[in-house]
Amino acid sequence: MSKKAQKTYNLPTSFLNILPPEERDVYEDYFNCEATKQIRKKLVEYYGKQIDGSYLKSEKESKYEYPAWSEYQADAIGYRRAMREILKLLN
Numbered sequence: 448m449s450k451k452a453q454k455t456y457n458l459p460t461s462f463l464n465i466l467p468p469e470e471r472d473v474y475e476d477y478f479n480c481e482a483t484k485q486i487r488k489k490l491v492e493y494y495g496k497q498i499d500g501s502y503l504k505s506e507k508e509s510k511y512e513y514p515a516w517s518e519y520q521a522d523a524i525g526y527r528r529a530m531r532e533i534l535k536l537l538n
Contacts, residue, residue, distance in 0.1 A: 487537045498530045
């Protein structure tokens with residue numbers, strides 16, 4: 448199949464790469480069905496709120512007094528990064 452004729456998938460390439468080629472269209476259909484779109488929309492809202500809550504929590508609880516302050520900050524950043532990765536998969 449030439450590059451121009453290839454189907455463009457909405458699913459992330461990293462997810463498509465773990466699927467056998469013959470199953471990609473089926474999962475693309477699952478991903479784009481109306482019920483799944485509604486669930487994805489709600490999950491995007493949920494994880495967006497989780498990220499916002501993480502920012503608010505880290506601003507509210509400075510933890511400067513703890514020797515492991517930098518580890519708390521790194522953990523909060525890693526949590527938000529993971530949530531953004533989930534959002535990328537859902538969008």
